Structure formats: C-alpha cells, structure tokens
Amino acid sequence: MVVATYRPTRAIVHTQAIQENVENERRRLAEGTELFAVVKANGYGHGALETAQAALAGGATGFCVATLDEAIELREAGFTEPILVMSFIEPCYSALAAAHDIAIAIGTKEGLRETVALLAAGNVANQLKIHLAIDTGMGRIGFCSLAEVLEAIQLIDHSENLLWEGLFTHFATADQADDRYWQQQLERFKEILAGLPREPRYVHTSNSATALWHEAGIGNMVRYGVSMYGLNPSGHALPAPYPLKPALELVSALMQVKHLPEGAGIGYGKTYVTSTTEWIGTVPIGYADGWLRNMQGFHLLVEGERCEIVGRVCMDQLMIRLPRAFPVGTKVTLIGENQQEIISMQDVADQLVTIHYEVACTLSARVPRIYQK
Ligand SMILES: Cc1ncc(COP(=O)(O)O)c(C=O)c1O
Structure with missing residues (x-):
C-alpha cells in the first residue's frame, strides 16, 4: 500500500514514551531477568524497527515477533539481539530461520521431527534455536504433557542442528482480577519444569499483564508487548502499577x-x-x-x-x-x-466494542508513522 504522505493524517509515535515504558518495567524485574520487546504486527501498528530501537534504548535485550518475515525484517535492519518467533513456522523454513540466527517455537512432536529431518538433509551453518511451547491452558500452541516435552528434549539433544534455548507458556487470563485460572496454568507449567533434566537458557511465561500484575510469574525473561506502547493490557479492569505512557x-x-x-x-x-x-x-x-x-x-x-x-x-x-x-x-x-x-486508544476501543490492541493493529499502512523523540 502506498503511504499517504501528501495529506495531513498522521500517526505520531513518541519513541521516548516507548523507551520509558520499557525502563519502568525493567526497574521492576528481578536481577538477571531479561525483557524481550514484542514488536510483532509492525510493532502493534507503531512501526517495528523504530519501536525495536526505542525498546533497546530502554533496556530490552531481545525481541519477540509472530512471523519469520517479521524476524528477518529485524535482522536485515541490523538488529543482532536474540529474536524469537513465538508462533509456529512451517518446518520447510527452519533452515532459513537458522541462517538468520532466529529462534523458533515448537510445540508438536511432528513439527519437531520434520524440522530435525529437514535440517539433517540440508547444509545448515548455524544451529537452530528452539523454544518449546507448553500449552498449560491457552489451548493454542504447545505440548500438553511432561512426557511429550521430555521426548522433545531428547530429539533436540540428538540433533546436532538444534539447540534447546527456551521453554515457555502463555497465560489466558493474566489481565483479569480473578487469578484462579492463571494460578492453575502456572502450576501446570511448574510441574513440567520440575520434571525436566535441566533448564534451557530462557524460561519465560510473562506477557505484559503477567509482568504487571503477577510478580510470582516465573522465568528469566518477559515478553513485554502492549504496555511498551503505553497501553494497559486489562483495558479498564486493573490499574497499572506504574504510569504507562501512550506512544x-x-x-x-x-x-x-x-x-x-x-x-x-x-x-x-x-x-x-x-x-x-x-x-x-x-x-x-x-x-x-x-x-x-x-x-x-x-x-x-x-x-x-x-x-x-x-x-x-x-x-x-x-x-x-x-x-x-x-x-x-x-x-x-x-x-x-x-x-x-x-x-485514548481505549476510548476508541470502547466505541468499537473491542480492545486497544485491535485498534492499534488496524491502523493501516496508508497512514504515515512520524517518529518524535
Ligand atoms: C506468546 C505471546 N507472548 C507475549 C505476547 C505479548 O502480549 P502483550 O502484548 O499482552 O504484552 C503475546 C501477544 O499476543 C503472545 O502471543
């Protein structure tokens, strides 16, 4: 789509706000816990590359995206930090991910086997970094049992082309006041973690909402998304523990x-x-x-x-x-x-009976993004 630069409609993105939101979250994290900035969907409509840059300035040490294309965009722009594609990619693209040093999520035996076989058949320069996705109750992607995870670790360990870099899950209700389901998911994740022979480099469970409202969330990395853009993940439901600055x-x-x-x-x-x-x-x-x-x-x-x-x-x-x-x-x-x-973006979301995530992502490519520090 052609960007409409010759008209006065503009999205002005304040990169300082993004930087400060990341800094504020970083300050609350336990020593040794890293913050990966979630810049998928063109940085939630704010612009992936500029957002990534601002997040780094605020202390982010890596990035999460949804697609391999988004990850490659970051690499091609010169970002050398760790990048994780949080959704599945088709195994036929695993060599491409490895070539760009991009970590991928895997959560099925079949996907892992196919990846192992395809990499074994080709010439792969780098090891492909794998984050094992655990479905603790989101019902979206991931292994559901300890036995499956143990088998996956064995498969990875037997392949010289793969490196087990991460283990993660995603909470379905972290943005709600009632935390009973969140606790159940956490318990399921802890059970799996406790049954493993070792832990990988990254263990991560927190999106923005878990980072903001569930300090008991475990892991050594948070996937910080919507709050980086200054938006409260709960909408009106819960007050943010620090002022989020809309970007x-x-x-x-x-x-x-x-x-x-x-x-x-x-x-x-x-x-x-x-x-x-x-x-x-x-x-x-x-x-x-x-x-x-x-x-x-x-x-x-x-x-x-x-x-x-x-x-x-x-x-x-x-x-x-x-x-x-x-x-x-x-x-x-x-x-x-x-x-x-x-x-606010929340006001717009209320009018549309939706969430601000959707409002931000719906702003089309026709609207120029102008970056102001
Ligand atoms: C697996 C995963 N982690 C983290 C995030 C970031 O969530 P949030 O924007 O609520 O911080 C998302 C976003 O959808 C996600 O799918």
Missing part, C-alpha cells in the same frame, strides 16, 4: 468547513441530517486507514472541543459537526491530547 497520537486536519442549512443530509445513506443550521467539517481519514465505520457517533477533538462524527465514515474521509466555523487546516486529534482534552 501513539493520531492527528489530521480539517479539509473543508461548510455551513449547512437545516435538513441537509450527510454521508452515504443519509444517516445524519442537520437539525438546524450546522457547521460541518470534513477530515481526510476513513476506514481504509483503519478508522472504522462503527466510529460514527464518536467524537474527535478540535481546539480542545469534542466534535461528533456525523454520517457514515467513508473509505477515505469523514465528517464532523463543529460548534462554530474553524479555518481549513485546523488540527484534528483522533487519538491523543488536544488542548488538555484527551481521546
């Missing part, structure tokens, strides 16, 4: 301002009709930018005033009702602060 602002500007008479229809389907003479402003952002149609009825900030989105959000534009005439070019804030008024 992303979304701004645009008024492109047209018109004074319409009573009874004027606005937008596709004429879902809004002016009830009196009204000032209507047009803003160049729409659902192709990730500002979805269900944002109709929400508001944007113009000179610190909340202005309702009226009519349907179009693919590339939307209309707002203004309290008075504003000059064309006046700044519009969709996410962020505008003259002491704030719209």
Whole structure:
C-alpha cells in the first residue's frame, strides 16, 4: 500500500514514551531477568524497527515477533539481539530461520521431527534455536504433557542442528482480577519444569499483564508487548502499577468547513441530517486507514472541543459537526491530547466494542508513522 504522505493524517509515535515504558518495567524485574520487546504486527501498528530501537534504548535485550518475515525484517535492519518467533513456522523454513540466527517455537512432536529431518538433509551453518511451547491452558500452541516435552528434549539433544534455548507458556487470563485460572496454568507449567533434566537458557511465561500484575510469574525473561506502547493490557479492569505512557497520537486536519442549512443530509445513506443550521467539517481519514465505520457517533477533538462524527465514515474521509466555523487546516486529534482534552486508544476501543490492541493493529499502512523523540 502506498503511504499517504501528501495529506495531513498522521500517526505520531513518541519513541521516548516507548523507551520509558520499557525502563519502568525493567526497574521492576528481578536481577538477571531479561525483557524481550514484542514488536510483532509492525510493532502493534507503531512501526517495528523504530519501536525495536526505542525498546533497546530502554533496556530490552531481545525481541519477540509472530512471523519469520517479521524476524528477518529485524535482522536485515541490523538488529543482532536474540529474536524469537513465538508462533509456529512451517518446518520447510527452519533452515532459513537458522541462517538468520532466529529462534523458533515448537510445540508438536511432528513439527519437531520434520524440522530435525529437514535440517539433517540440508547444509545448515548455524544451529537452530528452539523454544518449546507448553500449552498449560491457552489451548493454542504447545505440548500438553511432561512426557511429550521430555521426548522433545531428547530429539533436540540428538540433533546436532538444534539447540534447546527456551521453554515457555502463555497465560489466558493474566489481565483479569480473578487469578484462579492463571494460578492453575502456572502450576501446570511448574510441574513440567520440575520434571525436566535441566533448564534451557530462557524460561519465560510473562506477557505484559503477567509482568504487571503477577510478580510470582516465573522465568528469566518477559515478553513485554502492549504496555511498551503505553497501553494497559486489562483495558479498564486493573490499574497499572506504574504510569504507562501512550506512544501513539493520531492527528489530521480539517479539509473543508461548510455551513449547512437545516435538513441537509450527510454521508452515504443519509444517516445524519442537520437539525438546524450546522457547521460541518470534513477530515481526510476513513476506514481504509483503519478508522472504522462503527466510529460514527464518536467524537474527535478540535481546539480542545469534542466534535461528533456525523454520517457514515467513508473509505477515505469523514465528517464532523463543529460548534462554530474553524479555518481549513485546523488540527484534528483522533487519538491523543488536544488542548488538555484527551481521546485514548481505549476510548476508541470502547466505541468499537473491542480492545486497544485491535485498534492499534488496524491502523493501516496508508497512514504515515512520524517518529518524535
Ligand atoms: C506468546 C505471546 N507472548 C507475549 C505476547 C505479548 O502480549 P502483550 O502484548 O499482552 O504484552 C503475546 C501477544 O499476543 C503472545 O502471543
């Protein structure tokens, strides 16, 4: 997708906020515990490379991503720190991962056997680093029993092309006040850990929510994702133990301002009709930018005033009702602060009945990311 640089719609990413969120989390970690910055999905929409750089400045020592392509992007940009692909990759790409010194997650016997066989058949320069995924109750990826894990370790140990580097699990309810299921998962993980002949270099169980609210979480590395971007993983449910600084602002500007008479229809389907003479402003952002149609009825900030989105959000534009005439070019804030008024990503998520993770990831590639320290 072509980035729309010749219009005023921009996502401004404050890299200092990312750095500070990482620093704040680092300060709370036990001596020897590392923080891997989760920069998958283009750094949750904030930009993978710039986010990775800011995380390193804050004390991150490695990265987690979801796909091999994301990992290779980091390597090709010159990042030499450990990188883990947390989701499965197809075994046919394992030599590629090894060549780039990228660790991968494995959680099935079949996947491991195929990987061993494929690497044995080819010329592999580096050992492929393996993190064994344990499914303690997420029901997504991973081995479910100690016996399977012991067998996997044996297979790895018998292959000169593989190195057992990590063991991990993922919690399903770490962002909830009721921690009973979280405790059950932890117990399952501890049982498996206790039955192993040795521990690998990295044992990791914590995402942001576990790191923030479950100090008893075990391991020597945390996979710090959404909180690095200044977002509370629980939404409204739990207060963060330290202030999280939101890193992303979304701004645009008024492109047209018109004074319409009573009874004027606005937008596709004429879902809004002016009830009196009204000032209507047009803003160049729409659902192709990730500002979805269900944002109709929400508001944007113009000179610190909340202005309702009226009519349907179009693919590339939307209309707002203004309290008075504003000059064309006046700044519009969709996410962020505008003259002491704030719209948070959580507010947008609430409007869409979703989570801020989804809002951040939905911002499309058409919106330029501008980085400010
Ligand atoms: C396995 C795993 N670990 C860590 C994370 C990071 O989670 P969060 O962004 O909530 O910190 C994710 C994100 O989805 C994940 O899938």
